[in-house]
Amino acid sequence: MALSKAQTRDILFHTHAYIGIGVTVLFYIALFFGTLSMVAPYIALWEKPSRHLSAPAHYDIDAIVTPLLTENAWPEYGVRITLPSHKDPLLSLGHRLMDAIHVNPYSGAVVKDEGSALRDLVVDLHLGRVLGRPGVFLMGVACVGALFLILNGWWLSFKRNSSRAPLWKLRPKSQERLHRLFSQILSPLMLILALTSAYFGVMFTIGGGLAYGITKGEATMIQRVLGPVVFPKVAPLPKSDTPSSMQSLNSLLEKARENHPHITIQTLTLERWGFEDAKVTFSGPLTQKPYLTERINHLSISFKGSDGTLVHKQEIEEVHWIKKALSVFYFLHFISDTEAFFRLFLFVLGVGLCVSVIAGAWVFVHKRLNNPNTQGAAYLWSLLFIGTFLGSLIATAVAFLAQWLLPFGMEERSTWTEGLFYLSWLATFAYASHTRHYRTSLWQLSCLSGVLLCAVPLIHGIQSGYFLPQALGSGLIGIALVDGLMGALGLAMLFFGLTLRRKIS
Amino acid sequence: MKHHTLSTWIAALFGGLVLGYGSMMALALFLPGTPADQVLFPLLLTPLAWAGWSLWIFHSPTSAVALKKTVLATALVGVLTLGGYYGPF
Numbered sequence: 001m002a003l004s005k006a007q008t009r010d011i012l013f014h015t016h017a018y019i020g021i022g023v024t025v026l027f028y029i030a031l032f033f034g035t036l037s038m039v040a041p042y043i044a045l046w047e048k049p050s051r052h053l054s055a056p057a058h059y060d061i062d063a064i065v066t067p068l069l070t071e072n073a074w075p076e077y078g079v080r081i082t083l084p085s086h087k088d089p090l091l092s093l094g095h096r097l098m099d100a101i102h103v104n105p106y107s108g109a110v111v112k113d114e115g116s117a118l119r120d121l122v123v124d125l126h127l128g129r130v131l132g133r134p135g136v137f138l139m140g141v142a143c144v145g146a147l148f149l150i151l152n153g154w155w156l157s158f159k160r161n162s163s164r165a166p167l168w169k170l171r172p173k174s175q176e177r178l179h180r181l182f183s184q185i186l187s188p189l190m191l192i193l194a195l196t197s198a199y200f201g202v203m204f205t206i207g208g209g210l211a212y213g214i215t216k217g218e219a220t221m222i223q224r225v226l227g228p229v230v231f232p233k234v235a236p237l238p239k240s241d242t243p244s245s246m247q248s249l250n251s252l253l254e255k256a257r258e259n260h261p262h263i264t265i266q267t268l269t270l271e272r273w274g275f276e277d278a279k280v281t282f283s284g285p286l287t288q289k290p291y292l293t294e295r296i297n298h299l300s301i302s303f304k305g306s307d308g309t310l311v312h313k314q315e316i317e318e319v320h321w322i323k324k325a326l327s328v329f330y331f332l333h334f335i336s337d338t339e340a341f342f343r344l345f346l347f348v349l350g351v352g353l354c355v356s357v358i359a360g361a362w363v364f365v366h367k368r369l370n371n372p373n374t375q376g377a378a379y380l381w382s383l384l385f386i387g388t389f390l391g392s393l394i395a396t397a398v399a400f401l402a403q404w405l406l407p408f409g410m411e412e413r414s415t416w417t418e419g420l421f422y423l424s425w426l427a428t429f430a431y432a433s434h435t436r437h438y439r440t441s442l443w444q445l446s447c448l449s450g451v452l453l454c455a456v457p458l459i460h461g462i463q464s465g466y467f468l469p470q471a472l473g474s475g476l477i478g479i480a481l482v483d484g485l486m487g488a489l490g491l492a493m494l495f496f497g498l499t500l501r502r503k504i505s
Numbered sequence: 506m507k508h509h510t511l512s513t514w515i516a517a518l519f520g521g522l523v524l525g526y527g528s529m530m531a532l533a534l535f536l537p538g539t540p541a542d543q544v545l546f547p548l549l550l551t552p553l554a555w556a557g558w559s560l561w562i563f564h565s566p567t568s569a570v571a572l573k574k575t576v577l578a579t580a581l582v583g584v585l586t587l588g589g590y591y592g593p594f
Binding site: 003007008011012015140143144145147148150151152155194195196198199202203206207209210211213214215216219222225226228229322325326329 | 517526529530533534539540541542543544545546547548549551552553555556557559560563564565566586589590
């Protein structure tokens, strides 16, 4: 039985509305904190007083690292030195089984790391990791819902019948116009983000069946199939327990840069340092094509530590295509090796996506609020959405303020920050349900979130001594970016809240 | 036209999952190369296939049609998957 155009549109419209409403809260949380995660490395700098310095152009690795290597008992393999960069101006020495040691590259002093509570909170909320593995899976399922909405939305746009107003004839600034405009422009980006999110969130959990089918029962986990290709084992040098003097890391770094000029060296990995078979591996992404060399596919060059002879140089052509493809997937979602401007650009697009989701949810609520039969349920939906959309903003602002208002020596500081974050979010729900009309709580909470967000750069400036102009003047681009974005979001929310108030009155 | 019944929703959401997973399994089994070569893109495309099949099942005038579509497509995908698994590839 063939469906008429009107029937098709009706089906598409209703499934879009109901699936949309089903996944909105989770998808919005993933999207909002994902947008903040675009600047996650800079949030980690912003929240720590020890990171309020710019990365140095020159530093003496030997002078910093040699005493630390001799003073501490390090494992023989996998000691990792991370060089100062725009993501962290400190040089750090660590191992996956030991806490990293952070050193100020200007003074050579060991710095106590304050921890990255805010960055971790934002990233964990984005990934759903606050609820553990089930949370990550849930976020992935919400992204499958978003994929459905994108396909459905495209079909709906294609099938729009003549009785439905075209985009340019809709009432200016109406929710539907906003939703359709932002969604249509940003749907390719949303497709990429939702697809990669669903891939990471869902498929690594339920991909076991695929692995079983493809390998005819040999593997039951997808990691078993992809692992050997993505992380091939590198044969170590012939073992020798003879102690030996080591080449200077500074000169080896120079040598690595000369031999592999196309990569931006970020890390050094030491193996059996101090012995004749010692090896140092310099690795990093391609400077010109970072999308091919995301963090799972950093290119490397290795030298013998005792005499500096070249052991191995990895070129991009040698890398398996699967690793390159995975690198592109990672890049499309994580943008690890990109600079501030690109992150800012994606942040703005992320805000656009958030606006699209909010407007979409509001189309649903608004239509039902005007209908006496659906008013009660729509009121509850409006509370849920106000609590989610504005609560996330208010809670984020409170957590950012707490970061600079709570004393740095405080016991369980990150727990207090997280506690304040969740409490303020809950308080938003409580306040939204306390007011009689949703519009009142909407403008009041919008203004409150605006004031709190505007206070973030001010409090940070007062406490750290780095207001936005000082941060920019000192070359602290990442820190200035976080301050600027918080202030801009705050002003936008204030403007929205006050405009709404004027309309209501 | 009436809105979708519960059975259409169940068919679309769970049938979509089974069909999305199954069709990508069948695709992977027919792709050439090592298991890693075969699995990467089907793995990425499974969520999209899930969404696509669900949309296709929703696009039915009645729940009976939705169920019929789900059963027939599942049978077809099942035959393809079993053919890929036990076949000569």
